[in-house]
Amino acid sequence: MKYLNFKNYSILLILVLCIAFTSCETGDGYEEELVYILQKEDIKVAKNSISNFSAKVGQLLRIEVESVTDENLTYEWFISEERIAQTKNLEYMCEARGNYDLVLRVSQNELSFDYKFDLAVTFDDITPPSEDAIAYITQVFDYMPGPGQHTNTMPEYEVGDTQEDMNKKVLESIGNDKKGMITLGGYGGYVVVGFDHTIENKVGKRDFRIIGNAFYAFSNPDADAPEGGSCEPGIIMVAYDVNKNGKPDANEWYEIAGSAHNDPTKELWYQKAVGAKNNVNLYTNYEMTYHRPSKEPEAGDDFKKYVYWEDNKGNSGYKEKNEYHSQSYFPAWFEGDKLTFKGTCLPQNSINEAEAGSEYPFYVLYRFGYGYADNAMNDEDDVAIDISWAVNSQGLQVNLPGVDFIKVYTGVNQESGWIGECSTDITNIEDLHLLNIDLESRK
DSSP: OOOOOGGGSOHHHHHHHHHHHOOOEETTEEOOOOOOOOOGGGEEETTTTOSEEEEETTSEEEEOEEESOOTTEEEEEEETTEEEEOSSSEEEEOOSOEEEEEEEEEEETTEEEEEEEEEEEEOOOOOOOOTTOOSBOOEEEEEEOOSOTTTTBTTBOOTTOOHHHHHHHHHHHHGGGOOOOEEOOSTTOEEEEEEEEEEEOOTTBOOEEEEOOOEEOSOOSSTTOOSEEEOOOEEEEEEOOTTOSSSOOGGGEEEEOOHHHHOGGGSTTHHHHHHTTOOOOOEEEEEEEEEOOSSOOOSTHHHHSOEEEEETTSOEEEEOOOTTOOSOSSOTTOOSSEEEEEEEEOOOOEEEOSOTTOSSOOEEEEOOSSSOBSSSOTTSGGGEEOGGGEEOTTSOBOOOSEEEEEEEEEOOOOBOGGGOBOOOEEOEEEETTTTTOOOBOOO
């Protein structure tokens, strides 16, 4: 060990060391003080200073550190230059498969040493589907639509129905290739489904597709406009059952990053939306709360001020009622008076293309590039999703081996006159690999 004895140095050196090591003056002289100076070899990681570590996604990575002393030492851990901990021993849950640079930085005052390691994060191998596995939804874990003109009718709510009853009705409608249809209602409304096997993430391929009811307008007053009509995009989330407990846990969800996630300004209709004074922001960490109406409106202005909503961006408004759908738009089996949804909110894609001063509006909901549900025609490649597009909360690719659960929620908050609210509709979700459908992913 390397120590300093202050009595053996000149007055000048003593003053320097007093400043550097905060030694204390007592009486007429200096009290002898021993200060240890850290050496790089004094730190041992995992007992033998190995250069490589491995971990599993969703399992805790634990690394122990031994040091000669902890006096005046600080510890910092980094993965790919992002600080993940400020503790001596590391306990960290790895989110994404891949190879990373792991660094431990130990500091003593102005002195600092870096200890660099290779970290390989992997998943357990997925279990291949059984011979009798089916390509379609076999479970519905949760269903809660936002307020909308088809809520309580797709599927139909009956007095006394519970959440469990509604989940069963959703499965009866869109499970096992039934090809029915459900609505997710206004922004945030969602469904969570599962399968009897893991949908494999095949390199360079699209892995599953979500069938909706998007269609394009047969005519558009703007003849040069991009594809659009009734495109009501739903944001897609996926989960791999890391702990094999058969249910989607909160820490297993990742979001499919579609075209607007990457850069909304590249959408072909973006400048049209700016000109129409749409809200073209892409909000992450978005939160929206609906308030249950005290009574059902009868007509007129009451229809326009039906279900009040407010968000965490300072906005508020109403989900309007229309003359075509008379039932309650607020999910009847929900027991509270406030219904809150959280997630990402996409730019508003609805534009009235009618000529200025026209008595009749012509709303076109334009198609996003890719990566969303109910956004493109069902016979198009961009209905299909590559699991490799999944990202974590920091927007980093997570490289899932496959998915066991899928969540879809309405991704846009907007009204389009007589057309009503933007509400994602779902008919089916299919494993493309079990159906022997080979679709290349986007480059």
